[in-house]
Amino acid sequence: MSNPSKWPLPHAGVRFITPTFMLEKLARHPLTKDCYPTAMGYYPAASGHRMQRERHDDNLLLYCTSGRGQLTVGDWHSQVTAGHIMLLPQGLAHTYEADGDDPWTLYWVHFQGASTRVFMQYLGYREDRPLTSAGVSPLLIGAFTNLLEVRRTGYSTRAFINASNHLRHLITQMSMEISAHAGRLQSGFELDHVQAYMLEHIDQTITLDALAQVANMSKYHFSNRYKTLTGYPPIKHFLNMKMEHACHLLDSTDMGVSEIARGVGYDDPLYFSRLFSKTVGSSPRGYRSSTRK
Known part of the structure; x- marks a missing residue:
């Protein structure tokens, strides 16, 4: 899997990596093999946060809830602001970094599975669209928070099966929030x-x-x-x-x-x-x- 950044984690931050023995179970289990988390975290006000991957071995969602940053994929470059979601599927080389003056706060999850390409497409990923927006959604923040609770279970297999299905719910909830946000942005249409x-x-x-x-x-x-x-x-x-x-x-x-x-x-x-x-x-x-x- 692609390793998370080595950004120095503050007291309020979270970085959790699914252990190898659990990844092997999740990759085989019929309830999780289509989509399961390999790492996840929460980086508040992530000053100095930066990552460059020439080789990306899994899939990654990053949700910015405040602050700013930049995302570069090939020749494409964009500013990332609160409410943006970065969609980085397996194989896509990329670089992202927090703004120096107003660093972003991020929720993120790396994931793998047989159906991850379908999930990325469902979120609207296209080769020229690695960035989308759902606005700052309490529902999505709550969904990420629930997902992160798996780190307190002593590597319980049942808890990871539950977390894998929380991840599926997070992705489908994200799609609904993206759609609703697009509707709110339409002039005169709520x-x-x-x-x-x-x-x-x-x-x-x-x-x-x-x-x-x-x-x-x-x-x-x-x-x-x-x-x-x-x-x-x-x-x-x-x-x-x-x-x-x-x-x-x-x-x-x-x-x-x-x-x-x-x-x-x-x-x-x-x-x-x-x-x-x-x-x-x-x-x-x-x-x-x-x-x-």
Whole structure:
């Protein structure tokens, strides 16, 4: 694996390397072989931090939560600021360093596994895009903090299996935060605001025109932007939200199907049941029966 930097670790910093015997277990175990951490850490206000790798043997994510730095990959160079994520897959030579006047604070994780290329692509890595942004997200900071807890387990195999799956969750959470941040950067378009409006009106019918008005965009541009950020057209996503809420009501209440249908905006319970079956894969009664066995 690529060794972490030898930056002098302060009292509040963390640098943890997965031992070789555990790496061998994780590489073989069916629950971890696709993606597992090889090293991880937290570098606060990392003055003097610098790393250059001509040979990079694993994959690396670095998340800047404050301060500044620079990243160079080949002829490409960029400043790194708070909220940026550096995506450095296996084989990519690179150099990065903290700013001299305002050094960055970093959370980082090296990882390996059979599916790491897929995970990097899922985060949006392209040959000309080793840098992306999720903003400064408390959710991601919390996810990194949870991942780092594995260093206090006495090299427990079960704890490392759990940490490997925390890492998968971190990556998928990171993808969601990247998407949400991109939406917030769009002039006049706040994805969180639009989706909050959807949830507030989950018991009603909303038109595409109404959602575009909430987003302060034309219907055409709103629909295209929403699908780019979420993978769904807005009305289809609203339908999915309704069915998620219907599942919650079926799980957590004794409300009848007709009452639940009205609770998600459908006066016709038969029509609601058809939509539910098409979306979820079973009838409302069948879903309730399967969750209460």
